[in-house]
Amino acid sequence: GSDGAEIVEWAAARSWSTGDVGMVGSSYGGHTQIKVAACQPPHLRAIVPVATEGSEYHDEGRTGGLFNAALMAHWAFRVQPDRARAGVENRAAEGDVECARIHASRPMNPAYDEVLRHQLYDDWWRERTLDAMASRVVVPTLLMHAWQDEWIRPNGALRLFNALGATNKSLLLQNGPHTLIRYSINQSAQIRWLDRWVKGERNGVEAEPPVRVLWEVTEPEQDDRSATASWETSYPSWPPPSTQWWTLYLTEEGELRPEKPGNASDHGARSYIYPLGTELVGSNEQFALAPDPLGALNYRTQPMTADLMVLGIPRLRVFFSSDQTDTDFMFTLKD
DSSP: OHHHHHHHHHHHTSTTOOSOEEEEEETHHHHHHHHHHHTOOTTEEEEEEESOOSOHIIIIITGGGOOOHHHHHHIIIIIHHHHHHHHHHHHHHTTOSHHHHHHHHSOOOOHHHHHHHOOSOOHHHHTTOSTTTGGGOOSOEEEEEETTOSSSOTHHHHHHHHHOOOSSEEEEEESOOTTGGGOHHHHHHHHHHHIIIIIOOOOOGGGSOSEEEEESOBOGGGOGGGOBOSEEEEESSSSOTTOOOOOOEEOTTSBEESSOOOOOTTTTOOOOOOOOOOOOTTOOHHHHSOOOTTSOOOOBOOOOSSOOOOOSOOOOOOOOOOSSSSOOOOOOOOO
8 A cells, every 4th residue: 555655646746647646447446446545645646446345355365254265276376376377577678677586586376374273364464454444545436246255245335335535435236247347338437537637627427326226238249348237227226226136035946935944853954966067267167067966955936027236245043953063054045
């Protein structure tokens, strides 16, 4: 954060600069914006964090308490080292003789081992969490996130939105992957936000509803740059004031029912045998396979008789017993 704040002030002091600086970026480039803005550099005017976490523990490294081995390995052993190496090569080509020396003296990225070592949400995690910094972010902020982001759960962006200290803040949500920053429909929103708060153009974004949801975003011929939304809704806050919670109970017959079950002797328990298999970051192959009926429990509602709009994060309360000393659960909601 302090490094970024210094860069903001450096840029603002250049002869080619107006002195008004904005930030836009995705993933790691989204997290760091929150940290920079929390330092409140004087010349920072607005930020646009896309696909960002609120807590590395809860939204990324140990989602739901589960060690996210695939993601942490991909980041620590491939993505970050490859990006760093490319950066060093680019700097060396420009005549920088110090960058390679500094890079050579650095150890391998320690993130995998650190996350593995800190199993519980302790002080090591707390001092790094963006949730705790959000109240110090006072510049206009546009947050963007996709529900199916394969790297970072959307819960963090929702928490950050409500925790931000900024008077002018906006939240854009949609279906889609981690790379939604490339969608043209999102790029136009990013540019309008920066035009308003960095350039000072009176384009009216501050008068628009703070929360926008793009529904059924599609990618024609796998070209994410021309993605379009089927329709859009907007709300004054998150969660939307019109939200109606729907409580469903898991029954021993494998149903999801609105009626609370009676006190059966076995409490409606069902059993399953844990299947082998793993899910890798960026790979949907496991979801293309039909789950082994012995290794998963499915619960289904009655057929819908009318259209139903489902928006937000479901909550599940489950009671279990296990014959294993360590048990992980994964839950999916499907239509």
